[in-house]
Amino acid sequence: MKSGFKYAPGEMKGWDNLADVNVVLYHSWTASVHWIQDLDENQQTVRFTNRTGWPVAWWDGKQRYHVENCHEALDAPGEWYLDRKTGVLSYWPLPGEDLVKATVTAPRLTRLVEIQGEANVGLQVEHLMLRGLSLQHADWQSPKDAVLDGQAATHTRAAVVATGAHNCLVENCEVAHVGEYALILGKGCKDNRVVHCHLHDLGAGGVRIGETALPPEPEHQTERNVVDNCFIHDGGHVFRAGIGVWIGRSSYNTVSHNEICDFYYSGCSVGWSWGYAPTTANHNVFAYNHIHNFPLPPGPAKVDDDFEGTAVGQQAAQARTNGEEGRASIRVTDETAAGGQRSLKFADAPGLSQVWQPHLYYAVQYPRGVVKLSYDLRIEAGAIVWNEWRDSSSPYRVGPSVKVENGDVKVGGKTLLNLPLGKWVHFEFVCPLGSQATGRYDLTITPPGQAPERFEGLPFGHGEWRRLQWLGFISLATDTTVFYLDNLKLERLPT
Structure with a gap:
């Protein structure tokens, strides 16, 4: 069953604006995000508009889940709810917070910077520098029928996305309060450096390098990139499987001297290969990183x-x-x-x-x-x-x-x-x-x-x-x- 499940008595109800409610299902190493298509309180069943990647209860007979964006759950300081039908935003202020003086930011963009070269025709972007910038507040959006489930949240995009970039530099920059990954060095990115950056409050992960499959054309392959001396933390707020630094089918990259912490899944991941065949991700170096504050995978303490x-x-x-x-x-x-x-x-x-x-x-x-x-x-x-x-x-x-x-x-x-x-x-x-x-x-x-x-x-x-x-x-x-x-x-x- 990939399109819903039967819930225990009293766990779910026919809430107002049910179509806006999100259900987050925790699988073994992924967490899928869903919208509700219909909910039958008599049969205690819920059906989604989008499917899961793994069948419900495949890994755990009593699979964990939680519900978000539900008006009836607005019950504590610091929480908010947006009624998309009326456009009314409800917020419960923190103690001592003055809303007359408060700054409220509602992001509209999902992408803040896009570097788009065309390496296949020799039009790559070269020697571009982003230095000393603070890039903040980006949203995440998805069709309600899209599958939002995958290891390392590789189905997501990022606030800063580069393709076909060569010898570019991102230095002393901040990326914060974004709905997906902070930065992607995607297809055809070679010899780029991300140094002294602060990436935090992330909907998914920090940095993604390469693709889930190796492009056959050498000019489209991603290689020889560096992520060094960055502070990457506080992620996975929307897509829990996001990773601090992820390298897919990409080689000769270096991840060094970074502090990576406070994600729900993994600090670093490299390879995107299963089995024992020769890998198309090789000669990657992870050195002198401080990776800490990661929860143990779910399992009963006793x-x-x-x-x-x-x-x-x-x-x-x-x-x-x-x-x-x-x-x-x-x-x-x-x-x-x-x-x-x-x-x-x-x-x-x-x-x-x-x-x-x-x-x-x-x-x-x-x-x-x-x-x-x-x-x-x-x-x-x-x-x-x-x-x-x-x-x-x-x-x-x-x-x-x-x-x-x-x-x-x-x-x-x-x-x-x-x-x-x-x-x-x-x-x-x-x-x-x-x-x-x-x-x-x-x-x-x-x-x-x-x-x-x-x-x-x-x-x-x-x-x-x-x-x-x-x-x-x-x-x-x-x-x-x-x-x-x-x-x-x-x-x-x-x-």
Whole structure:
């Protein structure tokens, strides 16, 4: 589904001027912006005028979103709302603010400076200098049916845009209060310098260099540009995926001695290539930059779910569920529970597209400290359970990895003990991360009616694993089997 979603009761309403309201959806590494086409309060559904890039709930079963430009949400000092039907601007002043003396700026332009050469016919712009200018207040505009979703917000433009510029200089300039990127050095820009500039209060990112695809003609390729000694900060206010400095399919550029901070996504990005083939972005240098104050990617600080708060037949609330094909499913059940009335049932089936389906995972962020994972597991005949901890590297690295097959608990191919079928068994992991990681972890297993069995110093799957960013439970059976999970809890231990 890319054109809307079903919302929880009470989250959205038939507000006034509904066509002016924006919905911002947070995907895994992008955030899409939408206008509302219609909203059905009885069915609790909303449909957009424009589609998303990724299907809604593709990365997170309970996808986050927020609503902007809604008159009913004007409820705090510093907020404003523009009624586009009447032209009336409503503003709640800050404490002590005198609107009689205030300056109110309403930008009309989206582009403040455009440098447009035609390199293909030898008419590039050369040796132009922009020095000591303060370029402020630019808008963003888009057709309501346009897709406003993309990594690094590459679908946006900028307040200052150059194409076909050679040996130009932007020095000691300010670009501020703009709706998209501050500056783009686009197609055919070569040997330009952006130095000692202050780029801030940005709707998207700071500087973009190059294109998302390498132009075949050498004169249209972007290369040998410099961004040096700039302060680039406070961005992503409209398009959250904006990046401090982005280099696409472009080579021989230098990004150095900059301070880049306070964006929602990334400080710098270079390459725009996926996979291991030779890249058309090479010999780029990032040196001596201070990149800081970036939020960790979204993920629950703590996973704590006994599944009692989720209705029977629904997916796990905090997890991402995959591979529910045919009779395979991962759903909350009241058939059995280790405590309370409900647990999470993994039902496998023959003939699935992948042996590792179905599975679920929790997107978490634990870069350091010591974490403890505990859960109760009940396996039935034929079930094969795989619990694995991973980071987000490409390819990913593996920390603790435990498989239970025919009741045998295995780590690194070695059997630790055999578990009874049809009984609840308690698992507890303790694992150091970050600089405290030793390449090993401890596991305690408590079968029903027996003393805990402790296994110390079990090896990571990869010796360099340091961060927990993916916690998965996978069913590896190829026949009709089930197992159950309950009382899942992941937490950082106090230091």
